Amino acid sequence: MDFAFGADDEAFRERARDWLAEHLTGEFAAAAGHGGPGGEHERVAVRRAWERELGRGGWIGIGWDCPDGAYGNRAATLTQQVVWAEEYARARAPGRCGHIGENLLAPTLLAHGSQAQRDEFLPPIARGETLWCQGYSEPGAGSDLAGVRTSAVRDGDTYRVTGQKTWTSLARDAHWCFVLARTEPAAPGAARHHGLSFLLLPMDQPGRIEVRPIRQLTGTSEFNEVFFDGARARAAHVVGGPGNGWRVAMGLLGFERGVSTLAQQIGFAAELADVVREALRTGAADDPVLRERLTRQWAELRVMRWNALRTLGGRPGPGAPSVAKLLWGGWHQRLGELALSVRGALAAVGPGDWSKDAPYELDAAQRLFLFSRADTIYGGSDEIQRNIIAERVLGLPREARGPR
Template structure:
């Protein structure tokens, strides 16, 4: 991918910068440099309000078709937006499943009626979505889904449980993978349903994380209902749609993520120089390794985006990227402990009862999850082994 910017791309970048400067004011003025993965220093309500502010500027749907409310930006412009956003130290985004996952899935697999009903409210920030994939017995092994849906007249009746459902307590809708053929097994007989969250048949129980936050939830479906026409793709062919959704999970935003990682590493380097640990030979080597690996990740992502820009479909390099960044960020949290020493274990008391973590401590704790969600390390290595190296499939 060529990042020598054209005049139009420079104008686009300046438009992004200007808009952010003009809108990170008032209630949003104090959000710069805050939020991000695992950081609970901004409430979800404020983050959702910021998502709606972005929607007002037309920044939620930069890669969506114009007739659905999008900007139809080129891939280079998408990359520029995400990089410029992070460089401006705009607030870390919450996982907006509607924009990043459900919206692209509807564009690819949904009917025109589903697209027109759901995509515009997603891009305007009016409706917020969560993802109903994982279950207590179907995490990385998603094909083991047990949540069931039965067609009863003009509606589906859903029963079962989902877990690790990010921000379910703030969501209006959930896209749910469930078993619609009671005699099926594994990948067959699954369907991809769109289910409203505000109904008596749904109970949400927040899960308190090691960081003290409650991003993840258990969701229970007890005769929850949705309209018969709110199945995406064909009934019983939901596995194909579900895998398509996961393919949208990583894309142009990855280089923005790299920019954020570089900011974190630069801050840790400054800390190491300030407290003298940069002179420790082991710490110094680990810092150098973190820098080198971050550069490798950047080039891998450029290679992946180059293939997409040429009209290709992202392949196993997506798994390479996920494996690299999740391990890297976990290691960065561990390196932070080495740089800060005993100070890394000290927490501040809040009103004599609760303790509050600083951003580095939250990174150290939350980054343990990176190697599990969005496809665990084991899954990513299997994909690389089987699809890249041609190794035999893992015995089941």
Template sequence: MEFGFGADDTAFRQEARAWLTQHTQHTRHTRHTQSQPPDWEAELGRAGWIGLGWPEAAYGNRTATLTQQVIWAEEYARATAPPRTGHIGENLLAPTLITHGTPAQKHRFLPPIARGEELWCQGYSEPGAGSDLAGIRTAARRDGGTYRVTGQKIWTSLAHEADWCFVLARTEEGSRRHRGLSFLLVPMDQPGRIEVRPIRQMTGTSEFNEVFFDGAEARAEHLVGGEGNGWRVAMSLLALERGVSTLAQQIGFAAELERVVAQALTGPLDPALRARLTDQWAELKVMRWNALRTLGGADDPGAPSVAKLLWGGWHRRLGELAMAVRGAAATVAPGDWDASAPYALDPFQHLFLFTRADTIYGGSDEIQRTIIAERVLGLPREVRVP
């Protein structure tokens, strides 16, 4: 598999690096708190950096080849630029609309995403229907020119900041599993009809939310892919979660590993700990090669599940390793005790606690292994209890 960078890519990298250097030198953010300058998305949009992977530059975005998309993702990670709040709209919803949306839907929603003006969240998981997405119970009933959505979503990233939510809901009463589902675009600004409750995590932060819909309205023209075709649209969207962004994620992982190694080298290095650090380094290299193989066009229906299994387990082990290199000191809060902020964590402690969920969110390890077993290896389907 050949995945090289040419002269045009080199020029693109220089442009991206120069822009990021200029525009991030005065921003202050801490990666483990997920903070972001207020107008950062709009700043990216004005420069055309949102929507590089879209097939045409018709919405205020610029386009880029696959290698250039990889370059932008890598340079963004290397610049430690602010965490994105618009990535769900740009990388998940927009490609889904480009594939399944009507011309009117594309005209309405893609330009604000490209300008960094409208933020999106994903209304998929529910209590009792997380990784098993086909078990959702949120219902949407047609009422003239609108759908009225009632139900609950959970683990909804950035719902507290989003302007819109794409919601998978059951539009056929009495339907089960994959049938009778529809993909709706729902505005979040509906007081009394939509309630967002942040979920406080072990880290003390609240990136995820519960979202309650009580007759929330979605216009009929904002139904994507046709009524009852929600499962097909939803699966198309989920396939987009394991793309170019995986390589940028790995650059972030490499930076975290470097910090853990640097900490380990501050004192005597136990041989067992040295071996674990070496394994982490080698596994990260394998993940990169696997991601490049997938981007290079390898036809592997199990690739997304393999990628999730690889990085989820790797990152969780890195969190455990970060605590191991610190020893007993890892259990002590950083700095002086402050009663007004009793839950302060240092970056290693945050890494350890947050990565406990890496093998669960985004599709649990159990679900990924089931997908590989049934869809790739052709093993008998798992027996499901009604």
């Protein structure tokens, strides 16, 4: 594999740095470092304005496989996409509100959607105007997407969608949701994923869509339950055609773990640096066991970077996304544990003023620990990822599944 940054990439890096330095001012600078997993509730209005600022600069959709400027985005090579992701993370620019539309839905429409769907939905995503959420998981079908029970019944030129989705990030702010629903009942003996469709559904449907926030360990509620009661989706907004939802949904999950993982790792490196500084400040770094754990975290992060570059630079096998998810999920969870270990007993005390009757507060290390407990569950649990590797890569027998 040859994955190196050339002269054109470094020139692109300078343009990216200059643009970020020029535009990350005022309220946008004040929102630096806010948002992202565990902090989606932070500075929402400013971050939505930042999305539109990115859109005006042409920085949304640079990884889309389409001609330069086709939908209001600029084209970029793979290495330039990595450069932008790295510089964005290094600048600690606000956490993105539009990443689900840009990084998940848009590549899916380019691969599986009709030209009419691309023309309708990609330009507003590129302008930073339209926010999306993902309607996959259900109470009885989390990582096991083939078991979804949300139904979509054809009614003229629309579908009536009924059912429940859960763990839906950003559902309260999203304008649209892409929903995996059952449009045909599973035939006896047929695979469970047959009869599923991938629908694009507007969220502004009072009385037909209800969003209920899910309170997390951190006290925030970026995840939600979404209830559909006859919500309407146009038949023209079924991506890939009726009954082909499984193929489209699996294609989307492949896009979920691309260039953005490298930017994620730069964020991880910043968190690790904070933990190391705290270990030095408190003297915890003098403990040889903690020092070894810190060193291991650093080494594993380097391995994750090399694995991500290798995957992007070559032809990833069917298990590559699962390997990446297993690596970063466990690593980040261990970092959260380490962040509290270096604090000792003080890690159990919040930063609030306990002399007053004030709500319980968490500092950054405590939020990292609590939110990272979910890292090995959301986005596909570790158990599901191991099953994928075992069955699709190693060719082991499928896991026995009982009746539903």
